[in-house]
Amino acid sequence: MREVPVAATGLLRTFCEAGWLGLVDFHLAKRLGALGGEPDPEVLLAFALVARELRLGSVCLDLATAAEELRPESEDDDGATEQASTLPWPAPTHWVEAVAGSPAVAHDGREANRPFRLEGTLLYLDRYWRQERRLAEILRRRSLLAPLASVSTAPDPLPRPDGTPQQADEHQNAAVLAALNHPTSVITGGPGTGKTTIVSRILHALAAESPRIALAAPTGKAAARLQQAVREQVPGLGKVWGGTIHKLLGARPRTQEMEFGAHHPVPFDVIVVDETSMVSLELMTALLEAVAPTSRLVMLGDPHQLRSVEAGAVLADIERADDLVTAPGGALVRLVHNYRSKPDINELADAILTGDAARAREVVQASGLLRFVEFTGTADPAALRELRHDTLATAAAVQEAARQGRAGDANRALERHRILCGHREGPFGVTHWARAVRSWLGTQLDDYGYDTRPYAGQPLLIQRNTDLFSNGDTAVVVRDDAGLMAAVDLPEAPLRVAPSLLDDAADLHAMTIHKSQGSQFAEVSIVLPPPGSPLLTRELLYTAVTRAQERVTLYGSWEALAAAVETPARRASGLARSAD
Numbered sequence: 001m002r003e004v005p006v007a008a009t010g011l012l013r014t015f016c017e018a019g020w021l022g023l024v025d026f027h028l029a030k031r032l033g034a035l036g037g038e039p040d041p042e043v044l045l046a047f048a049l050v051a052r053e054l055r056l057g058s059v060c061l062d063l064a065t066a067a068e069e070l071r072p073e074s075e076d077d078d079g080a081t082e083q084a085s086t087l088p089w090p091a092p093t094h095w096v097e098a099v100a101g102s103p104a105v106a107h108d109g110r111e112a113n114r115p116f117r118l119e120g121t122l123l124y125l126d127r128y129w130r131q132e133r134r135l136a137e138i139l140r141r142r143s144l145l146a147p148l149a150s151v152s153t154a155p156d157p158l159p160r161p162d163g164t165p166q167q168a169d170e171h172q173n174a175a176v177l178a179a180l181n182h183p184t185s186v187i188t189g190g191p192g193t194g195k196t197t198i199v200s201r202i203l204h205a206l207a208a209e210s211p212r213i214a215l216a217a218p219t220g221k222a223a224a225r226l227q228q229a230v231r232e233q234v235p236g237l238g239k240v241w242g243g244t245i246h247k248l249l250g251a252r253p254r255t256q257e258m259e260f261g262a263h264h265p266v267p268f269d270v271i272v273v274d275e276t277s278m279v280s281l282e283l284m285t286a287l288l289e290a291v292a293p294t295s296r297l298v299m300l301g302d303p304h305q306l307r308s309v310e311a312g313a314v315l316a317d318i319e320r321a322d323d324l325v326t327a328p329g330g331a332l333v334r335l336v337h338n339y340r341s342k343p344d345i346n347e348l349a350d351a352i353l354t355g356d357a358a359r360a361r362e363v364v365q366a367s368g369l370l371r372f373v374e375f376t377g378t379a380d381p382a383a384l385r386e387l388r389h390d391t392l393a394t395a396a397a398v399q400e401a402a403r404q405g406r407a408g409d410a411n412r413a414l415e416r417h418r419i420l421c422g423h424r425e426g427p428f429g430v431t432h433w434a435r436a437v438r439s440w441l442g443t444q445l446d447d448y449g450y451d452t453r454p455y456a457g458q459p460l461l462i463q464r465n466t467d468l469f470s471n472g473d474t475a476v477v478v479r480d481d482a483g484l485m486a487a488v489d490l491p492e493a494p495l496r497v498a499p500s501l502l503d504d505a506a507d508l509h510a511m512t513i514h515k516s517q518g519s520q521f522a523e524v525s526i527v528l529p530p531p532g533s534p535l536l537t538r539e540l541l542y543t544a545v546t547r548a549q550e551r552v553t554l555y556g557s558w559e560a561l562a563a564a565v566e567t568p569a570r571r572a573s574g575l576a577r578s579a580d
């Protein structure tokens with residue numbers, strides 16, 4: 001049963017009952033409405049929807065398009081289809097006027113401290129409007145800075161880790177030049193397009209200046225990986241700081257305070273930010289505040305991937321807008337060639353990005369490396385022949401290495417194949433698929449997953465941060481002289497800890513697509529959400545498909561595939577409006 005606030009009546013109650021509003025949205029709107037002296041139910045509805053949109057990742061609510069674009073939230077995270085319902089949406093023009101007239105709303109003609117802010121037809125919580133404006137202001141100001149250099153020929157690529165030379169790539173050269181010449185550079189590209197390779201090339205070229213370098217990312221894991229890659233590729237670089245963006249800013253635990261900011265910039269000459277697509281508006285604004293105009297800022301990421309869980313899709317907005325990062329102070333370069341994945345996977349990713357569902361289907365049907373298996377949610381996943389084959393081959397290899405105490409090999413074997421689901425619960429969800437696969441593997445392999453105790457070959461997903469490991473790190477339980485130990489997969493070497501330290505880790509026989517961001521596997525099995533699921537979006541499918549290097553198997557329906565390809569994730573913001 002959906003929870004409907006007892007105090008909700010009339011219009012707000014109707015929207016709560018239909019699944020458009022949650023408890024928190026209702027209460028926040030009521031409270032801010034009461035503080036601002038606003039009794040009109042249509043205006044309160046707008047306030048509640050702003051709160052809901054923030055929760056779902058949008059910075060603001062577009063009153064003009066809300067009735068067409070918003071969808072009810074799924075009651076549970078199980079893919080259950082919501083019934084479409086007809087709701088008494090206020091007429092847009094009248095709605096905008098009513099909101100503009102509210103004493104709780106500031107706008108162009110009425111500058112004041114109010115909880116909400118109306119900008120055209122976009123309604124914001126004032127705090128986010130201010131952040132967005134500040135972010136745009138800083139980026140535009142940095143774009144006006146003079147270039148840092150006028151290098152016209154990109155330095156030669158470094159040899160690849162295996163010693164083979166890099167192929168000439170004009171986009172990569174342009175990206176290196178962008179970072180060498182400009183105070184702000186934004187380098188976008190999908191997995192395997194050379195972002196990490198380019199960071200090494202840039203830092204190698206700057207090494208003679210002995211700059212103070214910081215490598216930051218939204219997660220500790222991503223930062224550690226980048227640091228490790230740079231250390232390997234540019235051995236003579238000296239000390240390089242690496243860590244999360246929060247850490248870079250000197251965030252104090254449990255408070256909103258940061259040590260570094262506009263008046264006390266971070267003490268680095270070069271600041272590289274990886275996985276920028278996962279950075280929220282709030283964090284990005286805090287970061288930009290703390291970067292001195294004299295520092296070189298290089299932001300990398302894939303704007304087509306799933307975005308930050310918090311509000312804001314800043315990287316995608318920067319790429320879409322034509323006035324945020326521009327010459328002379330800024331440059332934006334897109335890398336296109338994926339050197340890591342097989343061409344068929346790149347072709348499917350392309351079809352998804354261009355929203356071409358028919359082509360996506362053709363590509364899947366024509367390829368020997370892309371498979372489609374009909375799954376309607378009724379069959380036992382462990383009865384699917386393709387899945388049995390893939391999971392058994394991987395689990396057997398992981399188990400063999402784990403039994404012999406070869407922790408590094410066990411972790412590498414785990415990356416052979418991964419099941420990725422959109423949902424957590426229900427017949428299309430991680431819990432169900434992981435349990436089904438583990439039980440079946442237990443019938444095929446000796447001493448595998450038979451009860452809740454640790455076993456050699458057990459794959460784990462860490463879900464909290466400690467000084468030793470981070471949320472999102474993976475581990476395999478291995479047997480060594482001390483008995484069973486969990487070997488956490490860290491960039492430099494596996495870290496062995498007692499399995500009891502990880503007793504809150506999740507079973508890694510399947511994981512959500514969200515959690516898989518930043519990782520790649522040789523083969524991926526994707527469990528598509530069912531048709532009608534609000535999770536079926538282009539970003540979700542693109543993120544899942546691009547995790548694979550060699551082979552993709554899709555489990556679901558063609559209808560779900562088409563729906564995902566045709567549905568861009570909806571994230572409202574005002575940042576890229578000028579480009580629309």
Ligand SMILES: Nc1ncnc2c1ncn2[C@@H]1O[C@H](COP(=O)(O)OP(=O)(O)OP(=O)(O)O)[C@@H](O)[C@H]1O
Nearest residue numbers: 160166167169190191192193194195196197339340
């Ligand atoms: N110009 C090139 N010629 C040949 N190989 C390349 C070239 N650029 C990158 N590669 C190789 O492609 C692979 C992917 O590169 P890299 O890790 O830099 O990409 P990435 O964009 O950082 O990927 P991800 O975001 O998935 O980590 C690496 O093995 C790298 O050596």
